[in-house]
Structure formats: structure tokens, C-alpha cells
Amino acid sequence: MRRPRRGARLPRPRLGRRSLRVRLVVFISVAMVAVCAAMALTTVFVQRVYLLGDLDQRVTDAAERSQGGLQRRTGGATDLGFLNERGQPTGTLAARFSDGQVIAAEVVTPDGRQQVLTAAQRAALDGITTDGSLHTRTVPGLGTYRVTAIGGDGVPVLAGLPMHDVQRMIDGLVVVEAGIASAGLAAAAGAATVVVRRQLRPLGRVAATAAEVARVPLDRGEVTGLTRVPTADTDPGTETGQVGVGLNRLIDHVESSLAERQRTEDRMRRFLADASHELRTPLASIAGYAEFMRSGTRTMAPELAWDRVAAQSARMTGLVEDLLLLARLDEGRPLRSDEVNLATLVAEAVWDARAAGAEHDWQLALRLDGGRAAVSGDASRLHQVVANLLANARLHTPPGTKITVVVEATDTHCVVRVRDDGPGIPPALLPSVFERFTRADASRSRVPGREGGTGLGLAIAAAITEAHEGRLDVASEPGRTEFSVTLPAHGREL
The missing domain is CATH 3.30.565.10 (Histidine kinase-like ATPase, C-terminal domain)
Structure with a gap:
């Protein structure tokens, strides 16, 4: 058979959707997505806790300033004039209590004035106790507020600040984190694709070698010169190299086994030819002497002819017995x-x-x-x-x-x-x-x-x-x- 050419360019195996390369890239990408998501969520959570803590402190300070301002004023039970004082930020909300009910509530508008809350807006503030705890309430028309109510020895008062600044900062942080994570993932996926492709290139050559050997007809003829994995792809320090070494050993074993099979077939053909020759000689002699005796020719005594037939028969019998003995020994009979x-x-x-x-x-x-x-x-x-x-x-x-x-x-x-x-x-x-x-x-x-x-x-x-x-x-x-x-x-x- 034609020997495969050594050093020939091997065909690159086609990689499908479920190829090892795709699975590795997907796995790395998913792992990085999980890591980035965990980092982003942790960052957002920590930042939210920090911002809410700062807002809660400002709400508590606003409530204490409101209570102090009411103690210096001489107005009635619905007086919220302290909201006109300097330093009150836009959106600051304040309320007065009587028997646990909100009787007056106002909010600082963007132009610095006070706006009285409607009954529906005041109803959103019901149920808040004057124990200084922080609450989150959604006030119709104003948005979400962080509020607290304090009493103690002073005048019971409620104060609140809007949460939209905090929420806006958190939303912006989420957008930034998502953008950075997307860019990082895209870059990492591209780098992973390049690295994985480069790392799997030797494995592709190993697979191509196996495919080249698989195309060789091994069931007939003399098989020599099977393609081997290149030396560069047989580094035992890498997993791909170990596969290459193992494949080369397998090919060596296959080639030696096929060579031994060929030698065995050659020996068998030679054995059959020799056995046929050895059996043909005494058979020809027996046939010749038998024909001689049948023809009735008297050039040789019948006793001598019979002796020659007997001798050739004995020789053929001995040869057959030797062959049978070798066959029994080959079969491993005890x-x-x-x-x-x-x-x-x-x-x-x-x-x-x-x-x-x-x-x-x-x-x-x-x-x-x-x-x-x-x-x-x-x-x-x-x-x-x-x-x-x-x-x-x-x-x-x-x-x-x-x-x-x-x-x-x-x-x-x-x-x-x-x-x-x-x-x-x-x-x-x-x-x-x-x-x-x-x-x-x-x-x-x-x-x-x-x-x-x-x-x-x-x-x-x-x-x-x-x-x-x-x-x-x-x-x-x-x-x-x-x-x-x-x-x-x-x-x-x-």
C-alpha cells in the first residue's frame, strides 16, 4: 500500500457549536459574569448602605433642629414656621402631632417656600411613632421619603427627606457598574477565545493525526510509516502533550502489531508452501509406483515397488504426525x-x-x-x-x-x-x-x-x-x- 507522506499538512478538524473550544469560552464567560455580578452587587449594596446611613443621619438631624426651632417659637399647635429658617434643603418635610394624629404637614418647595400637604399626603405619614426610628414612606405627588418622628421632653415633631437623590446615585452606580462589567466581559471573552484557541491548537493537530491514521486501510497489505503526532505536541508537562505521547505509543503498538501480523502471514504462507511440497513428493512417488504396478510392467519386482510405496507412506505419515504435534503444541494442549x-x-x-x-x-x-x-x-x-x-x-x-x-x-x-x-x-x-x-x-x-x-x-x-x-x-x-x-x-x- 502507499505509505502516508511524513510532514504532510494535516486537515484541521471542523469545530461545531458544541466543540470543546466553544464550551470552554462559554464556561469562562459565565464564570466571569458570575464574578462581575457578585462584585457589582456587593458594591451597590455597600454603597446603598452607606448612602442610606448618611440620609438617615441627616433626617434625624433635621428632626432635632425642627424640635429645637419649635421650642423657641410662640406659635400654635400647627406652627411649622421653622421651615423658613436658613439651611432647610429643598424637599424637606415636617409635620406636627396631636393625640398621635398628623394635624399639620408642610414641605419646602424648590423656590424655598412651604407647601401644605393634602389630606392624602398626610395619610401616608400616619402610624409613625415618636420613638426616633426611621421609616420609608411614599408620599403621593412627592415621591419616596425617609422619615422619623421624635418626642421626648420637647414638642413631638416629624421630619423627612426625599430619597430620590440616593436612588439616583444608586441607579447611576448600577449603570456604571454594568457598563464597566460589559466592557470587561467583552474584552475577557475575546482574550479567552484567543487563548483557548491557541491552547487547543495542539489538540486539534493531535485529532488530525488520529483522523489521518484512521483513514489508512489497516486490514490488508503491509502497513508502515503511519503518521505520528509532531514532537512539539508531545510535551509530557501539558495535558495535550500527554495525549500526544499516548497516541504515539498507541500508533507504535498498532504498527508493530500489524508488522507482526504480516510476518505471521508470511510465515504461514511459507509454511503452507513447504508443507505442500513435502507432502507432494511422497504422494507423487506413491502414485508413480501404483501406476507402475497397475500397468503390469516387469522392469521392477513387485516386492521392491511395494517397499518403496511403504517407505513413502511412512515418510508422509511421519510428516503429518509432526505437523499435528506442532498444531497441538500451538494450541497449548497440556x-x-x-x-x-x-x-x-x-x-x-x-x-x-x-x-x-x-x-x-x-x-x-x-x-x-x-x-x-x-x-x-x-x-x-x-x-x-x-x-x-x-x-x-x-x-x-x-x-x-x-x-x-x-x-x-x-x-x-x-x-x-x-x-x-x-x-x-x-x-x-x-x-x-x-x-x-x-x-x-x-x-x-x-x-x-x-x-x-x-x-x-x-x-x-x-x-x-x-x-x-x-x-x-x-x-x-x-x-x-x-x-x-x-x-x-x-x-x-x-
Whole structure:
């Protein structure tokens, strides 16, 4: 497939109404509105308290001056002439009481004169006691007043001042606060939009990277060179950087998994091709000999033909059994777990190998701590591991090669080493020596007069060893090749 271009300009994701950017700006704006509203309300409330306190003090002073002025005058019970004195502000209201009822009430007009209150206006002042407490009353035609009435040892009198100046100041303060808050909110919202957009720009690039990777067809072909989040957007000190780092790790994992899948598919195709070739050869031989016997040609004795058919059948049966064994091991089917004396098992395998390859020099060495090498496992399968290693050494070394088998045992593990002084394994073949159908002869040709294998012996040995929780290692150089099987001792783990 076509590899994505690195460094290509990534498409910017479209941000909708409910995008993160919009939500952040709205949240910041709402928070600032709440803060500004709280500050404005607090300011207005404090200012109102202060202004009302000042007005109440002036109303109390006006009532005391009115009472003092009446004490110096000689007029009747309805005399309010003290309102003509200097210093009385416009809108000052005064009243006289008799038996708790307002009997006279006047107000200072803007031209400095007194205006008598009507009965309806006087009725708005009823019910005010002469205890000096402050009251708010709405007088028809005059507006809202702050009033108080005092008595004591003097003449009972009521005085009041209009509240429209205070209310006007409070209204003006509200307007100013609202204007300042609106301007501040507009500026803050603009700044928040710029800051949020700048801060979310790396997140947009991360999202664009994810979208770019999502468009790559990952279900087929070889996938390499997936786009990564730029280094500038992977700073672990920021939340966006942490997302970028996590996404890059995810992409690395996906790419490595896909590469492993591709390698597995390649191995499977190669495995099927090799298995088909190995099965085709004996089948072709059997078919040929069968046709030969059917035709009645007497160039070969029937007994010899039957022997060749039997040999090819046995070879094909062995190959199928090896493939079935590998399939069972791949599925993780449990093996028998008995106590096995590894020294006895290896000694028997060496005697069998000596009988099959008398032209080689076979040596056996036992290095046992405690006098025994006991492991847990399936004795027949472990015997197969050792036999495969010995057969591999016999088949791939010339006659006269010295093959040494060493059994080592400690309290924790047991090791079987198969060492020979033959030509060694080609370096190019060494990394894949335990893979299935791996042979030094890549063309699968047979050397005349020499027994050939299927390339499954070492793969089976490695799979059985792994199923016994052990490991199979190899080291090779010209003149020295050594396979080592390490298994946990009986009742222990590696």
C-alpha cells in the first residue's frame, strides 16, 4: 500500500457549536459574569448602605433642629414656621402631632417656600411613632421619603427627606457598574477565545493525526510509516502533550502489531508452501509406483515397488504426525507431567543415536549435583527433543565428527547440551534455525545417497521445550556448535 507522506499538512478538524473550544469560552464567560455580578452587587449594596446611613443621619438631624426651632417659637399647635429658617434643603418635610394624629404637614418647595400637604399626603405619614426610628414612606405627588418622628421632653415633631437623590446615585452606580462589567466581559471573552484557541491548537493537530491514521486501510497489505503526532505536541508537562505521547505509543503498538501480523502471514504462507511440497513428493512417488504396478510392467519386482510405496507412506505419515504435534503444541494442549530422570532418558537417546550413526564419535558426560537430574514432564516428548537434537547433529556433520552430550543438574534446573565439532550453522541461517521447514538447502533438493529431513525437527524440539516451561538455545561457529536445553528441576520454576 502507499505509505502516508511524513510532514504532510494535516486537515484541521471542523469545530461545531458544541466543540470543546466553544464550551470552554462559554464556561469562562459565565464564570466571569458570575464574578462581575457578585462584585457589582456587593458594591451597590455597600454603597446603598452607606448612602442610606448618611440620609438617615441627616433626617434625624433635621428632626432635632425642627424640635429645637419649635421650642423657641410662640406659635400654635400647627406652627411649622421653622421651615423658613436658613439651611432647610429643598424637599424637606415636617409635620406636627396631636393625640398621635398628623394635624399639620408642610414641605419646602424648590423656590424655598412651604407647601401644605393634602389630606392624602398626610395619610401616608400616619402610624409613625415618636420613638426616633426611621421609616420609608411614599408620599403621593412627592415621591419616596425617609422619615422619623421624635418626642421626648420637647414638642413631638416629624421630619423627612426625599430619597430620590440616593436612588439616583444608586441607579447611576448600577449603570456604571454594568457598563464597566460589559466592557470587561467583552474584552475577557475575546482574550479567552484567543487563548483557548491557541491552547487547543495542539489538540486539534493531535485529532488530525488520529483522523489521518484512521483513514489508512489497516486490514490488508503491509502497513508502515503511519503518521505520528509532531514532537512539539508531545510535551509530557501539558495535558495535550500527554495525549500526544499516548497516541504515539498507541500508533507504535498498532504498527508493530500489524508488522507482526504480516510476518505471521508470511510465515504461514511459507509454511503452507513447504508443507505442500513435502507432502507432494511422497504422494507423487506413491502414485508413480501404483501406476507402475497397475500397468503390469516387469522392469521392477513387485516386492521392491511395494517397499518403496511403504517407505513413502511412512515418510508422509511421519510428516503429518509432526505437523499435528506442532498444531497441538500451538494450541497449548497440556502434556503429561511426571517425574522424569533426565540422565537415564539422555543416555538411552545417545545409545539409539550411536546405533544409527556409528561413523560418529559419541561422548556422554553427566555432571549431577546430588546424583540425579529429575524434571517434570512428558518422558516421550522429552526423549523426542533429545533425539531430534542428536539426529540434527548426525545428519549435518561429516563422519568422524565428535558429538558430546552433557547433562548438568542443580537444585533449580537441569541442562542438556549437545555439542559437535562440525562445520557449524551458516550465520544467515542461525536466527531462523528453530522455524518450521528451515533447512540449509533452501532449494529443498535432496543430496543423493544422504538421508534428508523435513526441517521440522528443531521446530518440534523448541515447541516441546517451551511447553515444558524451558528454553532451547543455540550457539554456533566453525568447529563448534552447541544446542542447550534448559528445564526447571522437578518441583521448581525457571
